[in-house]
Amino acid sequence: MTFLVMVEGDAGGWRVDEDALTEAILDRWADVEIRSEQLSEVRSLIWEFETMNGTGEAYLHVEGKCLYMDVWEDDAIRLAIPFRRLTPGNLDLGFCDEGYTFDVRLPPGTSETELKDLVNAAG
Numbered sequence: 679m680t681f682l683v684m685v686e687g688d689a690g691g692w693r694v695d696e697d698a699l700t701e702a703i704l705d706r707w708a709d710v711e712i713r714s715e716q717l718s719e720v721r722s723l724i725w726e727f728e729t730m731n732g733t734g735e736a737y738l739h740v741e742g743k744c745l746y747m748d749v750w751e752d753d754a755i756r757l758a759i760p761f762r763r764l765t766p767g768n769l770d771l772g773f774c775d776e777g778y779t780f781d782v783r784l785p786p787g788t789s790e791t792e793l794k795d796l797v798n799a800a801g
Contacts, residue, residue, distance in 0.1 A: 680776040681754035683761045683784065684744035685769050693742025694764050696723055702760035703727070703736070729753045751775075755793050762788060773797070 685692070700723075704710055707727040714723055722740040726733070734749035736757055745761050747754045758773050765771055767786040773793065774781040780800035784793065 679748075679751065679754075681747045681749070681751070681758070681774065682744060682776070683747070683754075683758040683771060683773045684739075685765065686772045687770055689741075689743050689769055692766060692769065694738065694745075694761065696738065696742070698764050699738070699745075699761065700725070702764070703757070706756055706760075707734075751797070752794075755790050755797070758784060758793060759788065759790055762786065 700712060703725050707729065709728055711726040712723070713726070720739055721737045722742070724735065724737040726735050728734070729749060731750040731753060734747070734753050736745055736747045736749070738745055745757065747757050749757070754773075762771055762784050765786075771784040772781060773784045773796075780797050782793075782796040782800050784796075788796075
């Protein structure tokens with residue numbers, strides 16, 4: 679399933695630090711393949727990795743304000759939290775699945791457990 683974590687509204691020119699996001703992904707999954715060639719007009723950086731649930735992929739939108747995640751929900755939550763940590767607190771983040779069966783705000787300081795609770799309450 680595909681999940682997204684994205685800045686809602688104007689980011690004022692901010693974009694996530696790609697190196698810091700890569701480091702956060704490598705901290706979670708040791709065996710990560712990183713592709714930086716632009717494969718389309720929307721994908722700027724792609725991470726492919728093996729999770730306990732199988733193969734996963736995440737890619738950063740070229741504007742650096744949205745992370746698409748083709749993974750299981752638990753793994754998407756594990757990716758959304760570092761993206762939130764790397765985002766200035768004054769920017770609003772949303773977290774949703776591709777079908778919008780849930781769409782929740784991701785406040786600064788949210789833990790994985792808290793985000794799971796938000797998703798479960800919204801679903």
